[in-house]
Amino acid sequence: MTRGPWLLFLVLAVLLAAAGDEPAAAAGEAEWLALVPGATRLGPFEGEPPAAPAYRDDELLGYVFSTREVVNSTGFSGKPLDVLVGLDLEGRITGAVVREQHEPILVIGVRPEDIDAFVARYVGRRIDEPITVARGGGGDSRIDAISGATVSSLVINNAILTAARAVAASRGLLGAGRIDLATYEPRTFAELLEDGSLVRRRWTVGEVEALLKPRGGALFPPG
Numbered sequence: 001m002t003r004g005p006w007l008l009f010l011v012l013a014v015l016l017a018a019a020g021d022e023p024a025a026a027a028g029e030a031e032w033l034a035l036v037p038g039a040t041r042l043g044p045f046e047g048e049p050p051a052a053p054a055y056r057d058d059e060l061l062g063y064v065f066s067t068r069e070v071v072n073s074t075g076f077s078g079k080p081l082d083v084l085v086g087l088d089l090e091g092r093i094t095g096a097v098v099r100e101q102h103e104p105i106l107v108i109g110v111r112p113e114d115i116d117a118f119v120a121r122y123v124g125r126r127i128d129e130p131i132t133v134a135r136g137g138g139g140d141s142r143i144d145a146i147s148g149a150t151v152s153s154l155v156i157n158n159a160i161l162t163a164a165r166a167v168a169a170s171r172g173l174l175g176a177g178r179i180d181l182a183t184y185e186p187r188t189f190a191e192l193l194e195d196g197s198l199v200r201r202r203w204t205v206g207e208v209e210a211l212l213k214p215r216g217g218a219l220f221p222p223g
Contacts, residue, residue, distance in 0.1 A: 035097065036061050036064060036086040041057075042054055042055070049069070049163070060089065062087050064085065065085055065087070067085065068082035070162075071166060074155075076103060077103055081098075083099065084096070087167060093125050096119040103152045105149050106149055110146055110149050121143045122143070131143060133150070133153045135147075135150055205219060
């Protein structure tokens, strides 16, 4: 292929990507409500990070938010990426819609319905559990990437999960005792002992026998 057609292809990709979707601010209330099934009204977008509560009458069902507003998400191209997301009170994603993206590969080489199908796979997933994206994925913790756009799929995955975990943590949805996947930091064995994450204790044979005996157990078989 000569340089001329290649340049035309690249210019077309950039122009189509720039046309993109409207920013999240242009989303109407109906579009937001659709992200949380059963919701009939929204509260104001507020807090840090910003999110709006979604209600069925006066019952709080969850929250809706924009990944762009929460984590300033950008695509592989370095341009804005925005996914509108719904989250219930159990930390499950209830809806996701790509509202703005400027990825040339997604504009030229991928059908809009394929992008919609990809983000729809997040519905019902818990954000306090690992979710990975891979070609030919699928299952409890793996989501199949968009065919021909694995890197862009990974970027969308990161935007959804990072923003969702930030909103959930700020609203107390993750609860105590769950693994914090958002603020995890590596620690040494000594540091884990120091902060109480790990506990060291020594037991004598006699102490173990004393604990087992009332329960009919024994450290060593008789005889």
